[in-house]
Amino acid sequence: MKTYVSPTQRPDTETVVAVGSFDGVHLGHQALLARLKERARHYRVPSVVYTFDPPTRVLMQGVEFLSTLPEKLDLLARYGIDEVIAVPFTPEFAARPKEAFLDDLRTLRPRALVVGEDFHFGKGRAGGLADLKGVSGDVVALPMHSLGGEDIKSTRVREMLKAGDVEGASRFLGRHYDAQGVVVRGDQLGRTIGYPTANIRVPEGKALPLGVFAARTIIDGQAYPGMANVGYRPTVDGRELRFEVNLFDFDGDLYGQEVQVKFWHYLRGETRFSGLDALRAQLAQDALDARARLSE
Secondary structure, three states: OEEEOOHHHOOOOOEEEEEOOOOOOOHHHHHHHHHHHHHHHHHOOOEEEEEEEOOHHHHHHOOOEOOOHHHHHHHHHHOOOOEEEEEEOOHHHHOOOHHHHHHHHHHOOEEEEEEEOOOOEOHHHOEOHHHHOOOOOOEEEEOOOEEOOEEOOHHHHHHHHHOOOHHHHHHHHOOOOEEEEEEEOOOOHHHHOOOOOEEEEOOOOEOOOOEEEEEEEEEOOEEEEEEEEEEOOHHHOOOOOEEEEEEOOOOOOOOOOEEEEEEEEEEEOOOOOOOHHHHHHHHHHHHHHHHHHHHO
16 A cells, blocks of 8 residues: 655546545444445546544544554555555644645546545635535545444544443444554563563553453464553552553563554453552452453
8 A cells, every 4th residue: 555645746647535534444434445445446546545644633622543643554554445645634734725625636636536424624624525526526425324323433432442442442443442552661560469561652642441451462463362451550559641461371572562452341440459469369350351251
């Protein structure tokens, strides 16, 4: 998959283009991508995703993001997209008039445009579907995708994660929610109570569910069962948010390595225990529960 940061970087050829933030690449996004690929096959031209980094709501509303740009690019490549234009979304870009955005699209020479039915663009969200029809005679506006009677939106996925509902988030995403980050040194408290953990640093602003979870950690392409904790460690008077994983069947040095953690099942919320012995006993139960969930 080829990637660009501006429409002017790609070859001067016809395309079919889908536009959106694609934060999380959830089932609604996937339906849009499927239509993009269908129209690209029909016209026999490349499928192009025009997206924004960071997602528009992250800049405009200060929300957390579901996918870093590398995570989003990986997902889009997995779904078979030919090209991605990931435009840096800055206050200056957001303030551009709708005509400037339409000029960007004209540069791509789109035989068809694929968007959500509520798509707007330009300063003050002044542009809409009627404007897009001046760029391409084939504008596909997909309705909101739903599951179980509920609209599938990135905002809803964030709400589920905030509540620890990783199963609900996974249903909307069509896959287990995950976070990629680098293993860094912690205070090694887990080793002293028999549950060593890898401390993972993710990019600032990445949405993480709070609590203790059954999880699988991908290391060099291999998945290891374990349990993940995201929280402040109240038992030891922690003050900063930590993201840690305890791997059941791994023995090695991970410092400096990038790993991917897939959240499988919510086990419990964060709790302040009376001491390390009580914490150790609870972790033993958590490990049993996590193994049971991961074996289902």
